[in-house]
Amino acid sequence: MGEIIWLPAYSEFAMKKWAVIWGTLGAGWMLLLLWARSPRLVLLTNYPALWLTASLVPIHPLHGSAFTFYTALVLNSAIQWAVIGLLVRAIFQRR
Numbered sequence: 001m002g003e004i005i006w007l008p009a010y011s012e013f014a015m016k017k018w019a020v021i022w023g024t025l026g027a028g029w030m031l032l033l034l035w036a037r038s039p040r041l042v043l044l045t046n047y048p049a050l051w052l053t054a055s056l057v058p059i060h061p062l063h064g065s066a067f068t069f070y071t072a073l074v075l076n077s078a079i080q081w082a083v084i085g086l087l088v089r090a091i092f093q094r095r
Contacts, residue, residue, distance in 0.1 A: 018089045019082040026081020030074045042073075049076035 030049070033042045042050055050073065057072040059065075 015086065015089070018085055022085025022088075023078040023082035026084075027074050027078035029081070030077035034070060034073070046073075046077050046080060049073060049080040052076050 026046075030042070030046060033045070053069065053073045053076045057069050059069045
């Protein structure tokens with residue numbers, strides 16, 4: 001068998017892995033909500049990402065497109081859920 005590499009609980013690799021997993025889940029969740037056309041669930045589960053996207057990305061026909069808005073919404077959702085994942089990890093580490 002191979003040698004097992006031990007990483008401490010607070011390692012940088014573990015934090016990046018946790019953030020990537022939660023960010024990917026957040027982006028997937030937003031894509032699912034956009035596909036299902038569920039604005040209520042978007043508002044309930046991703047309010048900070050929705051607010052940030054709406055304040056930064058115009059959806060006016062002359063200044064921006066819906067594709068740009070939805071892309072920014074998915075990216076902001078991924079960032080939001082990565083931060084939430086890191087907060088959850090920090091809470092679990094404190095226990």
